[in-house]
Each structure stands twice: as C-alpha cells, then as structure tokens.
C-alpha cells in the first residue's frame with residue numbers, strides 16, 4: 001500500500017475544508033473509530049513481527065500527519081471565523097447617537113462643579129489629596145496630637161498596617177489634610193479649594209460613612225477674619241443665587257484654627273420649609289449651622305513648612321452633600337449613594353447644563 005499517496009490525498013482534502021463542520025466530517029472519516037487510518041492501525045495486530053517493523057512506522061507517521069493537519073486547519077478556520085465576526089460587529093463611534101443619553105449628572109458632582117466655578121472667579125485653584133491618608137497629615141500636623149480627644153470624635157476608619165515611615169494609615173476624616181499638602185507642596189501664597197470624599201464611621205438619615213467636603217485655604221500676608229467673612233458671604237450669595245444671605249459668626253473650637261468660628265446662615269420658614277435668606281433673628285426666621293472655619297493656627301502654618309510670623313491665613317470646611325440638600329431640596333442623605341436610577345433621574349442634572357458664572361450656577365434640575 002502506498003502510504004505516502006494516502007497521506008497526500010488526506011492532507012489535500014483537509015486543506016480544502018471550508019468550515020469547521022466539513023473538517024469534523026474529515027476527522028471522523030480518517031481518525032474516528034471506523035476511520036480509514038484507524039483501520040490501518042488495527043491491521044498491525046494481525047501482522048508478523050517483521051511486517052509490523054516495516055509497515056508500523058509508516059502507518060503511525062500517516063496518523064501523525066493527518067492529526068497535525070487537522071489541528072492546524074482547525075486553528076486557521078477558527079481565527080478566520082473570529083476575524084469575520086469582529087469585522088461584522090465593528091461600531092462606528094463617529095455616527096451621531098440615535099437616542100438621547102439617559103445619564104444625568106449627580107447633584108454632588110453638580111455642586112462640586114458649581115463650587116469650582118464660583119471660587120475660580122475669586123482666584124482659587126482646585127487642589128486634591130489622597131483619600132487614604134496617614135495620621136500625621138490627617139491629625140498631627142493639624143494640631144491634633146495622639147492623645148487629643150478630637151481623634152476619638154472623628155470615628156476614624158484605620159487600616160491594619162502602618163506605612164513605610166511607621167505612620168498609621170486611615171481613610172481621611174476631613175479634607176483639612178489637603179491644607180498641609182498644599183503648604184508643603186507649593187509654599188505661600190495659597191488660594192485653593194479642595195473638594196473630595198471623606199470617611200467617618202457614622203450612619204443615619206443625615207450621616208453616611210462616606211460623604212463629601214470642600215476645604216478652602218487662603219495663605220498670604222496680612223490675612224484677617226474680615227477676608228474670611230467676605231469670601232464666605234460672596235461664595236454663599238453666588239451659590240444660593242440670593243443677595244439676602246446673612247451670616248452669623250459664632251466663636252467655636254477646632255484644633256487647627258485660632259480663633260475658630262462656626263458660620264450660621266439665616267433662614268425663613270416658607271410653607272413649612274426652610275428657605276435661606278434674611279437675618280435669622282427676624283420674626284419667623286432662624287439660624288442654621290452651615291460650616292466650620294477660622295484663622296489657620298500658627299502651629300499648622302509651621303507644620304506646613306511656613307513661617308507663621310510672615311504668613312497668615314484662613315480655612316473653612318463645608319459639607320458638599322449638605323449644600324446640595326439645602327439648595328436642591330433633598331432630605332435623606334442616604335439616597336445620594338443608593339444608586340437608584342429614579343432618584344438620579346429626578347434630582348440629576350442634564351450633562352449639557354455646565355455651571356458657568358455667565359450662564360448661571362444654579363440651573364434647576
């Protein structure tokens with residue numbers, strides 16, 4: 001028998017197979033239980049030892065060649081099939097959308113964009129810092145030493161391991177560590193806001209374990225409490241789009257500011273709802289606590305690598321989620337982070353409504 005001729009014929013037919021189905025039929029025809037090559041292998045059993053020695057290697061080589069050809073052809077057909085599928089499934093991203101996008105901008109993102117726009121107009125840049133902080137930036141440099149009760153008050157989430165310098169690692173409990181990073185990183189003068197996520201182990205209708213703050217920091221020569229009050233007033237009037245916003249500064253305490261002032265904003269009760277505007281002392285009015293602030297403590301300026309005799313400044317911190325709730329009328333903070341598309345559709349903002357000072361920073365949802 002001419003094994004070479006059988007091999008050449010089999011290989012030619014395998015190479016000509018046009019699809020995986022045809023190839024499988026050939027595999028069965030050659031190598032299946034009743035296959036022709038399998039049949040040849042079976043004949044070995046009935047041969048004399050001499051015969052087997054002469055013919056055996058040829059039959060095995062034939063089986064080897066056929067099996068190899070089948071594998072090669074199979075891979076080629078599969079990759080051709082994939083190429084064809086990829087060609088058919090190509091998406092032309094330059095085509096116009098056939099449907100209006102359904103997504104909307106989350107109120108927190110919207111308010112952060114509004115803040116950036118308002119403060120940019122006053123010469124503030126946007127700064128950021130890491131959400132995973134070390135306890136030196138989050139506490140120590142801000143004049144909150146290890147034994148300070150404020151550390152316990154912050155309900156801090158700690159990581160099990162310390163960093164390379166032996167500092168405890170934590171999820172930042174406020175945006176104030178960005179004050180330190182800005183001073184060390186850029187020196188003075190400074191005018192920044194630092195919006196971002198912060199974390200405290202706390203949860204009810206008005207507290208979530210993750211929430212958002214925006215920090216403000218100004219460092220320059222001759223900065224006073226007057227600059228702080230003007231900045232906050234200008235910001236809040238622009239943000240709430242009302243000229244009758246009235247602030248009340250109350251003495252308070254933060255380790256990183258001295259003196260510290262809590263800022264209240266006057267509101268009126270209209271149809272059972274609190275509406276910001278007017279003095280909180282007027283009949284039917286009240287004061288609402290809005291943010292913490294103060295003159296940057298000399299120790300903090302020194303921790304930031306600056307000379308407190310030359311540089312002064314003010315800082316403030318305010319809850320972004322709270323600002324959003326007040327401006328856009330949501331009452332449950334937890335809904336902010338539930339990811340319910342009905343809530344997002346109701347309170348979300350059109351992606352095309354970019355807040356601008358010229359177009360308005362308060363476009364209603």
Ligand code: PHE
Nearest residue numbers: 174176254292293315316317
């Ligand atoms: N970091 C303070 C807080 O989270 C807020 C604050 C910032 C107060 C800056 C004063 C100055 O409560």
